[in-house]
Amino acid sequence: MxxxxxxxxxILKLSGEVLRNTADGEPLDADILTNICKEVKKVYxxxxxxxxxxxxxxxxxxxxxxxxxxxxxxTGDYMGMLATVINGLAFMDRLEKLGVTVRLQSAIPMDKLAxxxxxxxxxxxxxxxxxxxxxxxxxxxxxxxxxxAALRGSEIGxxxxxxxxKVDGIYDKDPAKHEDAKKYDKLxxxxxxxxxxxxxxxxxxxxCMENKMPILVFSMRExxxxxxxxMGETIGTLVNNDPTA
Numbered sequence: 001m002x003x004x005x006x007x008x009x010x011i012l013k014l015s016g017e018v019l020r021n022t023a024d025g026e027p028l029d030a031d032i033l034t035n036i037c038k039e040v041k042k043v044y045x046x047x048x049x050x051x052x053x054x055x056x057x058x059x060x061x062x063x064x065x066x067x068x069x070x071x072x073x074x075t076g077d078y079m080g081m082l083a084t085v086i087n088g089l090a091f092m093d094r095l096e097k098l099g100v101t102v103r104l105q106s107a108i109p110m111d112k113l114a115x116x117x118x119x120x121x122x123x124x125x126x127x128x129x130x131x132x133x134x135x136x137x138x139x140x141x142x143x144x145x146x147x148x149a150a151l152r153g154s155e156i157g158x159x160x161x162x163x164x165x166k167v168d169g170i171y172d173k174d175p176a177k178h179e180d181a182k183k184y185d186k187l188x189x190x191x192x193x194x195x196x197x198x199x200x201x202x203x204x205x206x207x208c209m210e211n212k213m214p215i216l217v218f219s220m221r222e223x224x225x226x227x228x229x230x231m232g233e234t235i236g237t238l239v240n241n242d243p244t245a
Contacts, residue, residue: 003231005043005046005047005048005230005231005232006230006231006232007048007159007160007229007230007232008047008048008049008159009048009049009050009051009126009156009157009158009159010043010048010049010050010051010158010159010160010161010162010230011051011052011053011149011152011153011156011158011160011161011162012040012050012051012052012053012162012164012226013053013054013055013145013146013149013161013162013163013164014036014052014053014054014055014164014220015054015055015057015145015164015165016054016055016056016057016058016059016061016083016084016087017055017057017058017166018032018036018058018164018165018166018220019032019033019036019054019058019087019090020032020058027058027059028058028087028090033090033091033094034094036091036220037091037094037095037098037100038098039220039223039224039225039226039227040052040095040100040131040226041095041098041099041100042224042226042227043226043227043230044100044129044131046227046230047129048230049126049127049129050126050131050132051122051126051131051132051133051134051152051153051156051158052088052091052131052132052133052134053084053133053134053145053148053149053152054084054087054088054091054133054135054145055084055087055145056080056081056082056083056084056086056087056145057080057083058083058087059083059086059087060076060079060080060082060083061080073141073142074141074142077137077141077142077143078108078141080137081107081108081135081136081137081139082108082136084135084136084137084145085104085106085108085110085113085114085135085136087135088104088106088114088133088134088135089104089113089114091133092104092133095131100131101129101130101131102130102131102132102133103115103122103125103130103131103132103133104132104133104135105117105118105121105122105132105133105134105135106135106136107134107135107136107137107138107139107148108136108137108139110136114135114136117134117136117139119155119156122134122152122155122156123156123157126156132156134148134149134152138151143203144201144203144204146163146200146201146203146204147201147203147204147207149161149163149204150200150203150204150205150207150208150213151207153208153211153213154207154208154211154213158213159213160213160214160215160216160229161208161213161214161215161216162215162216162218162226162229163199163200163215163216163217163218164218164219164220164225164226165199165217165218165219165220166219166220166221167219168183168218168219168222168235168236169183169184169185169217169218169219169236169237170183170184170187170192170197170199170217170237170239171183171184172184172195172197183237184237185234185237185238186237186238186239186240186242187237187238187239187240188239188240188241188242189205189206189208189209189239189240189241190209192205192239193205193206193209199217200215200217205239208239209241212240212241214238214239214240214241215238215239215240216229216235216236216237216238216239217236217237217239218235218236218237219236222235
């Protein structure tokens with residue numbers, strides 16, 4: 001008997017940095033993009049409804065980018081939002097070439113490139129088996145793409161927010177700098193906020209906590225990790241409201 005996925009509708013958050021080719025500095029590496037899209041297709045093929053939020057840090061990061069390039073914070077944040085649209089277009093193109101039906105929605109109106117974000121339309125796309133990419137952040141400065149993922153996930157009623165990163169979960173300190181760093185298998189939202197664990201910003205954590213939407217932080221480097229996660233396997237770090245976590 002074929003096993004059914006544990007989660008029917010997910011919001012998948014990817015950082016823009018994972019798309020960068022670290023060897024030559026190119027912001028969009030074709031092989032990395034293709035491999036991630038193939039991972040998304042695996043869960044799409046078993047009927048999981050997927051919403052995608054992609055950061056823009058490979059092209060321009062709002063806060064640090066503004067500080068380094070001498071533009072003000074608001075302008076920098078809008079530049080970062082436009083970077084997420086570029087990444088969204090790249091994902092849409094590559095997913096479509098893999099046979100996945102995709103819709104790109106932007107919080108910043110740009111009708112030549114993407115649909116405007118309309119919740120009922122987005123939900124309808126998901127119900128009809130289309131992957132929906134949410135670009136343009138929240139449409140407002142001072143909010144991260146993590147917060148956008150938490151907001152869109154809450155709006156569409158996602159069963160889980162899955163954040164794919166370069167590490168295999170949440171640690172009490174940076175595992176790249178500290179050999180004795182301890183990985184958490186489970187965390188309560190309150191503990192994550194109290195201990196200021198920086199895997200997501202506090203606004204995103206708070207949104208997920210209030211809307212009882214669990215967060216799974218896992219490594220994108222492990223092949224099949226998204227599929228394993230939606231099937232309910234224990235990977236990464238699970239953050240939720242469970243008092244036993």
